[in-house]
Amino acid sequence: xxxxxxxxxxxxxxxxxxxxxxxxxxxxxxxxxxxxxxxxxxxxxxxxxxxxxxxxxxxxxxxxxxxxxxxxxxxxxxxxxxxxxxxxxxxxxxxxxxxxxxxxxxxxxxxxxxxxxxxxxxxxxxxxxxxxxxxxxxxxxxxxxxxxxxxxxxxxxxxxxxxxxxxxxxxxxxxxxxxxxxxxxxxxxxxxxxxxxxxxxx
Amino acid sequence: xxxxxxxxxxxxxxxxxxxxxxxxxxxxxxxxxxxxxxxxxxxxxxxxxxxxxxxxxxxxxxxxxxxxxxxxxxxxxxxxxxxxxxxxxxxxxxxxxxxxxxxxxxxxxxxxxxxxxxxxxxxxxxxxxxxxxxxxxxxxxxxxxxxxxxxxxxxxxxxxxxxxxxxxxxxxxxxxxxxxxxxxxxxxxxxxxxxxxxxxxx
DNA sequence: AGCGATCTTGCAGGGACTGCAAACTTTTAG
DNA sequence: CTAAAAGTTTGCAGTCCCTGCAAGATCGCT
Numbered sequence: 001x002x003x004x005x006x007x008x009x010x011x012x013x014x015x016x017x018x019x020x021x022x023x024x025x026x027x028x029x030x031x032x033x034x035x036x037x038x039x040x041x042x043x044x045x046x047x048x049x050x051x052x053x054x055x056x057x058x059x060x061x062x063x064x065x066x067x068x069x070x071x072x073x074x075x076x077x078x079x080x081x082x083x084x085x086x087x088x089x090x091x092x093x094x095x096x097x098x099x100x101x102x103x104x105x106x107x108x109x110x111x112x113x114x115x116x117x118x119x120x121x122x123x124x125x126x127x128x129x130x131x132x133x134x135x136x137x138x139x140x141x142x143x144x145x146x147x148x149x150x151x152x153x154x155x156x157x158x159x160x161x162x163x164x165x166x167x168x169x170x171x172x173x174x175x176x177x178x179x180x181x182x183x184x185x186x187x188x189x190x191x192x193x194x195x196x197x198x199x200x201x202x
Numbered sequence: 203x204x205x206x207x208x209x210x211x212x213x214x215x216x217x218x219x220x221x222x223x224x225x226x227x228x229x230x231x232x233x234x235x236x237x238x239x240x241x242x243x244x245x246x247x248x249x250x251x252x253x254x255x256x257x258x259x260x261x262x263x264x265x266x267x268x269x270x271x272x273x274x275x276x277x278x279x280x281x282x283x284x285x286x287x288x289x290x291x292x293x294x295x296x297x298x299x300x301x302x303x304x305x306x307x308x309x310x311x312x313x314x315x316x317x318x319x320x321x322x323x324x325x326x327x328x329x330x331x332x333x334x335x336x337x338x339x340x341x342x343x344x345x346x347x348x349x350x351x352x353x354x355x356x357x358x359x360x361x362x363x364x365x366x367x368x369x370x371x372x373x374x375x376x377x378x379x380x381x382x383x384x385x386x387x388x389x390x391x392x393x394x395x396x397x398x399x400x401x402x403x404x
Numbered sequence: 405a406g407c408g409a410t411c412t413t414g415c416a417g418g419g420a421c422t423g424c425a426a427a428c429t430t431t432t433a434g
Numbered sequence: 435c436t437a438a439a440a441g442t443t444t445g446c447a448g449t450c451c452c453t454g455c456a457a458g459a460t461c462g463c464t
Binding site: 009011014036039040041052055059060061 | 449450451452453460461462
């Protein structure tokens with residue numbers, strides 16, 4: 001378990017660095033040339049590790065671009081169960097995604113690059129936020145726990161997938177005009193539209 | 203363009219057969235053994251064609267399992283623009299997906315097998331209905347046309363991705379208990395829940 | 405310093421997928 | 435009916451993704 005109370009330790013720090021270097025190299029190269037014009041070998045070379053090491057960090061080339069940190073899931077799930085109990089499950093998700101928005105805005109440039117890469121390589125799009133089986137399962141479980149419902153009941157799944165779709169849409173809209181609006185606004189609008197039953201805009 | 207008013211012609215018939223044989227073989231084998239325990243070579247052999255021919259029909263192993271017919275897209279888009287004008291865009295989609303439900307129920311056994319395969323191999327899930335870039339673009343365009351809106355406006359995209367997520371969850375719920383309920387019911391319930399703003403179930 | 409735990413790397417190999425060019429088959433035109 | 439045209443199937447060669455394994459390097463602790 002390494003050190004518990006001391007600082008991260010050299011080993012962990014190096015791993016973080018390597019992971020970040022691989023992810024950054026992947027984003028940069030794919031942004032420049034396109035997904036299938038970049039090989040794992042080139043990414044690894046740019047990050048100064050062997051190609052084999054790349055696969056110690058990411059199970060596939062795509063994952064290095066999506067940056068779905070396993071810790072994010074747990075944090076998100078925790079916020080969902082911790083949301084004020086008077087909120088509906090959908091509102092709890094709305095709130096939780098607000099925190100995700102903050103995280104994205106804290107890494108604005110990286111996320112804009114990532115979203116540009118995803119927009120330019122649509123095969124990556126389905127795996128952004130929604131459609132990620134692992135993440136979705138965790139969130140569904142959190143929602144079901146919050147509602148005291150069986151996870152096999154349909155409602156938690158429905159709320160989760162819809163919220164994911166909403167946030168994904170907000171992200172893709174944001175990347176198109178990141179300077180004339182904020183992700184926060186777009187997300188709030190999209191969630192509000194769904195909460196209102198998706199009426200046509202007046 | 204082949205023959206216009208006569209019957210399909212031998213050539214087209216054979217292509218349909220081969221495509222169907224490949225798709226059926228893929229579904230059967232993957233249902234039996236799992237996605238990564240089946241090779242394209244085995245699928246092709248079961249369909250009596252060469253492995254190279256497989257890739258003349260499907261760009262990837264996955265596509266043979268998902269069966270996203272290009273014609274379906276156009277039909278769906280046409281229904282959306284043709285829906286009664288007093289309906290909201292979301293209700294137009296609700297109606298259009300009703301037709302999809304019929305198509306699925308007409309091929310009940312194949313679709314149940316397909317959905318079982320998808321449930322057992324979650325990497326396929328994101329590409330079911332929603333998240334398919336091609337299909338989504340067509341539907342977004344239809345919705346935008348219906349509303350007389352710029353396709354870059356966010357609303358058509360939002361409505362489309364949400365409706366896709368709704369239908370996808372209905373499908374995945376249906377496959378869990380296909381005998382105690384109908385896809386029609388599940389889809390109607392899910393769309394109704396979203397139209398009501400996704401309140402918690404009482 | 406030395407031992408155990410962890411990380412990196414090379415190597416070998418399976419399998420997805422593509423481009424190309426040679427058969428082969430259906431369609432069409434004469 | 436026949437021959438050219440158009441479209442399809444196939445094998446082959448090759449690239450790249452990804453994995454298991456075992457050896458070597460590095461880190462953390464005593």
